[in-house]
Amino acid sequence: MPVDDAQLLGAVSDLRRDTGLPVGFAGIAGTSPRMRLTAFLGNRGTALNGLSVRAGCGLGGKALALTRPVVANDYHRATTISHDYDEPVRDEGIHSVVAIPVVVRRRVRAVLYGGLRDEATLSDRTITAALHAARDLEQTLAVEDEIEQRLAEARPLAEHHEEAAPRERLREVYAELRALSGQLDDSVLRDRLDAVCENLTGAVSPALRLAPRELDTVSLVALGLTNAEIAHRLGLTAETVKSYLRDAMRKLDATSRLQAVTHARRAGLLP
Structure with missing residues (x-):
């Protein structure tokens, strides 16, 4: 799934907030050996806007080619580094800069930059904070990639859900999608994913509703996972999982885990 402009700008904003650097910018890397700078915060002019950076050239191009952070104090x-882009960097008044590639599945998806205008060097603390901003974006993109993969698996399975093997795999994919939904910060993507999950159950409008985490828990119980395994999958404590399961069982009028799953399927909450 490609990086979108809002995600990129959000990552630049996080970088500036966490590092205290006055200027931050970023570019989206595609399949070509070039990337274009498109997201800016704290910039004074337009010298860097739309700049096409070639892999291996300049600071960001080196980060793109090596797939690792590159720092230039007194740029x-x-x-x-090569000095292909000295003029726009000078026009923006940047003295020191760090470039950090955002790498997902061994491919650079974007490069984040943070810069100082003062004649000072970037501290280790500042560079570490900038790295965290890049890692957060990597995690978001990795989850979204996983979702796209699971959705691609789910579509043909849903068409043949009456067959035993596809039905079992559909249930596995459904549970995986429910777990991934809970990891998303993007509300639009989460709503879209929840809608897809609801479509996979085949229910038009179930009268009974479970809270998202209650449904996540029951969907994993349906796969035979223990509370400890569910807690690990959802990033929760075992006690929290027990609480969600207890609430779900009460709503489903179930007295056992198996009965909770059975009632949830009859209500159209699970495939």
Whole structure:
């Protein structure tokens, strides 16, 4: 799933907030050996806007090619990078800069930059904080990629859900999608995923409703997972899982885990 402009700008905003750096910008990397800078915060002018950066060239191009962070303190005198983009960097008044690739599944999806205008060096603390912003974006993109993969699996399974093997795999994919939904910060994508999950159950409008985490828990119980395994999958404590399951069982009028799953399927809450 490609990085969108809102995600990129959000990551730049997080980088500036966490590092205290006055300027941050970023570019989306595609399949070509170039990326274009499209997201800016704290910039004074338009010198960097839309700049096309080639892999291996300049600071960001080096980060893109090496798939690792690159730092240039006193950018214009740095001997470890090429100086293809000195003019726009000088026009923006940047003295020191760090470039951090966002790598998902061994492919660079974007590069985040943070810059200082003062004649000072970037501290280890600042660079570490910038790295965290990139890692957060990597995690978001990895989850979204996983969702796209699971959705691609679910579509043909849903068409043949009456067959035993596809039905069991459909239930596995459904549970995986429910678990991934809980990891999303993007409300639009989460709503879309929840709608897909509801469609997979085949229910038009079930009269009974479970809270999202209650449904997540029951869907994993249906796969035979223990409370400890469910807690690990959802990033919760075992006690929290017990609480969600207890509430779900009460709503489903169930006295056992198996009965909870059976009632949930009859109500159209699970495939």
